Amino acid sequence: MNLSEFKKLPILGILRGIEQKHVYPLTRAVVASGLKFIEVTMNTPGAEDMIREMIAVSAGDLTVGAGTVLDLEDLNKALAAGAQFIVSPVLVEEVVASCNELKIPVFPGALTPQEVFSAWNAGATMVKVFPTKQLGPDYIKELKGPFDQIEMMACGGVNKDTIAEFFKCGASAVGFGGSIFRKEWFSAGQYEHITTAIRELIAAAQL
Numbered sequence: 249m250n251l252s253e254f255k256k257l258p259i260l261g262i263l264r265g266i267e268q269k270h271v272y273p274l275t276r277a278v279v280a281s282g283l284k285f286i287e288v289t290m291n292t293p294g295a296e297d298m299i300r301e302m303i304a305v306s307a308g309d310l311t312v313g314a315g316t317v318l319d320l321e322d323l324n325k326a327l328a329a330g331a332q333f334i335v336s337p338v339l340v341e342e343v344v345a346s347c348n349e350l351k352i353p354v355f356p357g358a359l360t361p362q363e364v365f366s367a368w369n370a371g372a373t374m375v376k377v378f379p380t381k382q383l384g385p386d387y388i389k390e391l392k393g394p395f396d397q398i399e400m401m402a403c404g405g406v407n408k409d410t411i412a413e414f415f416k417c418g419a420s421a422v423g424f425g426g427s428i429f430r431k432e433w434f435s436a437g438q439y440e441h442i443t444t445a446i447r448e449l450i451a452a453a454q455l
Contacts, residue, residue, distance in 0.1 A: 249311050249333040249353045251373065254285055258421035259411075259450060260335075260401065261286040262315055263429060268294050268301075270434050275305040277439035281446035284309075287335050287423075289316040296329035303330050313353075317343055327352070335423075337378055339367045347371075355401055364391060364398060374399040374420055381405030385413040392418035408445075408452035415453060424449065 261283055266274070278286060288298045295314065302312045313333035314326030323334060323343050327350070334347050337357040344367075347354035353373040358364040367375045380387060381404035388402055402414045403423035414422050428445045432438075 260423040262425035264289040271301045273439045277443045279309045281443045287313040287315040290322045291316045299329040344370045368398045379404035385417040389417035412454045
């Protein structure tokens with residue numbers, strides 16, 4: 249994962265629970281949107297095969313990582329599949345330590361001030377503040393008061409109406425998932441809606 253490229257467009261797509269049959273058209277739709285970074289959660293059935301397929305189909309236009317990595321077994325499976333960065337909903341210290349040793353960007357999750365501080369001190373590339381849906385952008389602003397040196401990625405409640413505010417309040421990056429990767433669009437094969445929605449999200453970020 250090229251961190252300097254991520255910081256140019258610090259928006260991460262999160263895929264959870266999708267079916268393998270959607271991977272090819274979805275990958276094409278995401279590439280067409282201009283998004284550059286996406287994760288497949290490891291609790292998605294067939295996640296490793298999906299990571300491999302997305303890497304192959306995107307042909308370098310997407311950087312693909314693994315999410316919901318909760319132990320070293322998940323980490324090893326993700327890396328064997330070609331994942332280029334690792335995301336977790338919580339701090340798993342051995343996962344962060346292994347990623348640091350391997351020089352793999354890692355984004356452990358945290359919510360409270362203590363958790364955010366602990367994740368950063370453990371070696372997080374960026375701390376995934378999760379879930380921010382209920383707390384909103386102002387929560388990031390409050391955290392950035394004492395923790396101005398800690399880079400944070402807001403996950404939860406990110407949409408075209410809130411994304412600019414998250415960045416304004418100090419988020420270094422944001423993640424989105426079900427608000428755009430909608431089951432009804434997959435079921436209807438309306439992948440073009442995903443392309444349009446991601447483009448609108450990127451535009452609304454005002455980066």
